[in-house]
Amino acid sequence: MKVEIIYGELANLLGEHGSQALLSQTFGEEQLIRTAYPDLPAFFDEPVDLVYMGSMTERTQRLVLELWAGRGPRFREAIDRGVVFFFAGNALDLTGRTIRYEEGPTVDALDLFPFDTFCKRYDRRNEVTLASFKETPVMGFRSQFTTHTGDAGAYPFLHIEHGSGMNTATQTEGVRDSNFFATDLLGPFLILNPAFTRWLFNQAGYRGALPFEDEMEEAAAERLADFNATFARKGKAGKLLQAYLQKEKQILQSSFPPDKK
Numbered sequence: 487m488k489v490e491i492i493y494g495e496l497a498n499l500l501g502e503h504g505s506q507a508l509l510s511q512t513f514g515e516e517q518l519i520r521t522a523y524p525d526l527p528a529f530f531d532e533p534v535d536l537v538y539m540g541s542m543t544e545r546t547q548r549l550v551l552e553l554w555a556g557r558g559p560r561f562r563e564a565i566d567r568g569v570v571f572f573f574a575g576n577a578l579d580l581t582g583r584t585i586r587y588e589e590g591p592t593v594d595a596l597d598l599f600p601f602d603t604f605c606k607r608y609d610r611r612n613e614v615t616l617a618s619f620k621e622t623p624v625m626g627f628r629s630q631f632t633t634h635t636g637d638a639g640a641y642p643f644l645h646i647e648h649g650s651g652m653n654t655a656t657q658t659e660g661v662r663d664s665n666f667f668a669t670d671l672l673g674p675f676l677i678l679n680p681a682f683t684r685w686l687f688n689q690a691g692y693r694g695a696l697p698f699e700d701e702m703e704e705a706a707a708e709r710l711a712d713f714n715a716t717f718a719r720k721g722k723a724g725k726l727l728q729a730y731l732q733k734e735k736q737i738l739q740s741s742f743p744p745d746k747k
Contacts, residue, residue, distance in 0.1 A: 487691055490519040490528050492539040493550065500575055500629070501674040502540030508676055509538060511697040512687065524553055529569060530560050536690040537564075541575025541672070544605065548593055551580060558596040565598070565666045570690040573668035574675055576632065579603040581661060581668060583636065599661050601636040601652070615649035615671055616713060617659055623647070624679040625709055626671025643667055648717055665689055680706055 494506050510518060513536075519528045529537050542550070561581075565571070579585050582601040586592040595603070610631045617624050628649060638652035643660030651657045652670075660669035667686065669675060676683045680702040687696075696702065 487513055487517050487535045488519060488528075488533060489513050489517055489536045489690075490521055490534045490538065492521050492527055492537065493523045493542070493546075494520055494540070496523055496546045497540040497542040497577060499541040499543070500672045501677075502574055505538065505540055505574060505674040505676050508674075508683075508697065509536075512694070513692070523549070526553070526557075529564050530557075534569060536570045536572070536687070538571075539573045539577040539580075540674075541577060544576075544587075547576065547579060547585065551585075551593055551595060554580075554596065555594070558598055561596055561598055565664055568665055570665040570686065571667060572676070572686060573666075575670060575672055576630070578661065578668040578670055579632065582634065599663070600640050601634045601638040603632050603634055605632045607631050611650065613649050614713065615659070616647045616717075617644035617649070617671075618647055619644055619682055620685075622681055623710060624675075624682050625706070625713065626669065626673050626675050626678060628671060630670055632670075643669055644671075648713075677702060678706065678709070 489509055491506055491509060498506065519534065521528050527537070528534055573581065580595055581598045582595045582603055583597050583599075584592050584595055585603045585605060588604070588606045590605075608631065610629060612629045613627070615626050615628050617626070624644060633654075634652040639656040639658045641661045641663045642658035643662035644658065646657040646659055651659050659671065660667065662668075673679075676686075680696055680699055684696055684699075
């Protein structure tokens with residue numbers, strides 16, 4: 487297998503060093519392609535099974551988009567042929583139509599999906615988010631001063647159970663198109679949600695266990711139990727979480743069935 491980490495020396499904010507370490511320990515460093523800026527992504531020209539990119543500064547976003555200008559079709563070709571992608575945090579912003587700054591320029595993005603990102607600095611949302619993927623709860627943290635306009639719910643990845651979505655008008659979060667996944671949620675997300683991560687790696691052809699899987703599973707169960715104790719009285723989260731906690735071992739042991747969507 488080949489796993490590409492795009493610009494890991496720059497796109498590593500908000501815990502994403504942990505995601506890079508997870509990829510290295512899962513697949514082995516010899517299987518990683520660590521693409522450094524300003525090289526173009528390796529998957530443009532060679533077979534890659536899984537492509538990962540993490541959070542970055544707004545300055546880095548602009549540098550990346552300048553480098554990738556006009557290359558949206560190369561990403562679309564890879565998505566259409568089934569390459570597995572996971573973009574975390576504001577790497578999601580790169581895949582929309584534009585990024586607009588409250589008192590600054592509007593920057594063209596890759597135009598892969600029909601949303602725009604509006605950046606309003608110093609108006610940050612911080613929250614714990616509970617969502618579901620394929621009827622299984624996932625958790626993450628939202629800390630952002632952006633919102634997404636346009637048809638932000640056209641390609642939903644997660645359905646929000648507690649917290650906010652891509653904007654105030656939608657209860658969906660992130661983007662999923664075939665095997666392309668991107669989410670604003672932090673954590674790092676892959677470590678917080680081992681059942682989803684095992685499923686994602688399965689999509690790329692990996693059939694082994696995760697490193698420290700038992701520890702990640704126990705931590706996920708504890709987070710969900712804490713969330714349940716705090717928020718269950720406020721809505722439907724309680725029943726969803728209780729069902730998950732009863733089935734958690736089974737979920738991780740069997741993972742999810744193959745999904746060709």
